[in-house]
Amino acid sequence: MSRSRNETSNGAGGTAVLRRAPLSRERVLRAAVVLADEAGIDSLSMRNLAQELGVAPMALYKHVANKEELLDGMVSVVVAEIDPPATGRDWKCGVREMVLSARRALLRHPWAPQVIESRTQAPPIVLDYMNSLIGMFLEGGLSADLTHHAMHALGSRMWGFTQEVFPTPAPPADPDAQAVMFREVAQRYPHIVTIATIGSHDEGTAPGGGCDDQFEFEFALDVLLDGVERLHQKGWTSAGRKHS
Amino acid sequence: MSRSRNETSNGAGGTAVLRRAPLSRERVLRAAVVLADEAGIDSLSMRNLAQELGVAPMALYKHVANKEELLDGMVSVVVAEIDPPATGRDWKCGVREMVLSARRALLRHPWAPQVIESRTQAPPIVLDYMNSLIGMFLEGGLSADLTHHAMHALGSRMWGFTQEVFPTPAPPADPDAQAVMFREVAQRYPHIVTIATIGSHDEGTAPGGGCDDQFEFEFALDVLLDGVERLHQKGWTSAGRKHS
DNA sequence: GGGTGAGGTGTACGGCGTACACCTTCGATA
DNA sequence: TATCGAAGGTGTACGCCGTACACCTCACCC
Known part of the structure; x- marks a missing residue:
């Protein structure tokens, strides 16, 4: 017109x-x-x-070419948003910083984890990202061997997300039904209730009510990185462990 | 008829x-x-x-009721195949054993990881499984606090799988094309090639040619469990770390 | 000024999940 | 024994989906 x-x-x-x-x-x-x-x-x-x-x-x-390629392209757009870390840092800080930058990018695009996991081919920019992560381990003095396994251990966490399988069910709106359900849940799943009701002071009624995702993510990331660091300091190689 | x-x-x-x-x-x-x-x-x-x-x-x-419920039911069938561990063991061994049993069940049903991750509600038997995992941590003396974060850190690994994002691309069949590609890859992604060509002695031509998935899984699982054990021994609580 | 190729359109096909009305069968009950 | 109602199975149809294929249009170049 x-x-x-x-x-x-x-x-x-x-x-x-x-x-x-x-x-x-x-x-x-x-x-x-x-x-x-x-x-x-x-x-x-x-x-x-x-x-x-x-x-x-x-x-x-x-x-x-088709929808798959569209999704590949979308992943590339998101990965391009990841910032490289400041240089000259400890390898652990560098990796940590870069992964957390990836996480920030992912949080801007809630669909990304699911799409990333469905990809069957890594677009070039994705390989660039992995390459620079690996580079930080290697330049930090880790062996190629240990780095290899560290990358596997990171898994999807290197993209800044932890797949939260079976997300928390929302409690029913009706307070009576809620009380009944709580009793039933507490009886059948006592341990779940135990760990779900600590820490979440505001919302103690439903399993896992108020988890701090960011904290959980960094906790797991640090356990992994600390563990890898300790193995590195011990001079760990996969040979000694392969068939124990 | x-x-x-x-x-x-x-x-x-x-x-x-x-x-x-x-x-x-x-x-x-x-x-x-x-x-x-x-x-x-x-x-x-x-x-x-x-x-x-x-x-x-x-x-x-x-x-x-619909296809979603069908998928829920299929997950329940798979989870029902998980064996409870022998009792009276160290918490770490118990958890390890149960997770590895979950892994065995999952390996029998290659579709399961993908379906599990797509669920939005946990069927009861799934909650049973999580409940008994948590119970092992708690009975091992871990605080509810630490157990909570340990479960998050396990993430999908508590189901016996690690989502392998971006699986290894298959190398081209033509040996000439393969050589060319290898040169290009080595130039652009040198670190990837470095870690991919160690350990896989049989197939050193393509990135990540021959990883031992089982080893990678157990490596990551042990790093996590060892890390959690160490935190437990140190009397770790989330309070001291929450805003550091 | 005619050809060419890139970019956009319209139609159509086979698949999907599933709403809805219908039919059959069979055990419980009057 | 007649009747009824529910449970289980069917057939049709709707609105989505990805995309193959033939076609049109038009800027550009020799």
Whole structure:
């Protein structure tokens, strides 16, 4: 409808006449990230994304091969947001800092863990990230052997998230039903109730009511890094342990 | 077609005339597990499962509310395969043994990790499992506080798997292309190549060629358990660390 | 000025989960 | 023994999904 002359000649070339902002892989990926951020990953269908961009669904396939590649691209966008750590630090601090930066990026995109775990190929930028993490271990003096296993031990935590399997069920709204359920739960799962009701002073009624995710994450990360450090200091090699 | 008298009166009641084995929640769940085991989780659609059972798709909905509940049930079937550890052991051995039993169960059902991670509610048997894990920590003398964080730190590893994000890409078949790619990879990701080519003596050509998953799992599990044990011996509490 | 290739469109196909109305069967009850 | 109601199974249909394929348009270049 309203395509005025004003939209013309917007760049160095000086000859482009744009009816609408032209699609590009970049634009598609960014729109996908925004859509997933705002509407949830379940709302990210090729059709929805196309609509968001004011374009026919099939137009997207001129810029991404298929939905899998779209998801790969979205992961790349997120990983590109991870900051490299300040240089010249202790390897443990460096790794810690970088992983926590990854975590900050992931928290901005709640869909990312799930999508990352579903990938079957690592995009190049993802390998770059892993490469620099490994580099920090190696430059810190850890053996390639120990570094290898440390990376495996980090697992998904190197992306800044811990898959929280079976998230806490929300307690029922009705206070009576809540009391009944609490009694039943306490009887069948006494240990769960024991550990769930310490620390969460505000909300002691439901298992795991108020965990501090950030604290849990750093706790686990530090246990791992401290453990690896200790093994390093002991001169650990996998040979001595392989069949014990 | 061929429903003979031979199929009648097959049980205690003595009056049942069966045209085919009757459906039941139990049968549906077990068939779903078998189908997922054999054909992969992607082949598990309500339609496929119904066909496998010789039944119309909608018949399944008389036994499970919807596909989510079907998946919940399948997880329950797998978790039921986990053996409780021998009693009277050190807490660390007990936990270790039980987690490794969980791992054995999971390895029999390769689809399980993915399905477990997609659950939003824990079925009762899953809570039973967590409850008994927690019980072992507590009976071992660990504080509820430390146990709580230890469980979080275990994360998905308490189910016997480590989500291997970005699995190793398969090297190209063509040996020439393989050599070229290896050079490129070594240039861009030197650290990855460094840690990938140690230890895997048979297959040193591709990153991460031949990792021993079981070893990696136990390594990480032991780092965590040892770390927790050390904190326990030091009388660790979360209070001292919460804002350091 | 005609050809070319990149980018966008429209239609259609086969799959999915499942709502809904329906039919059959069978045990419990009047 | 007649009736009824519930439990279990069926068939159809709807609205999603990813995407193959043929087509159109139009800027650009020889």
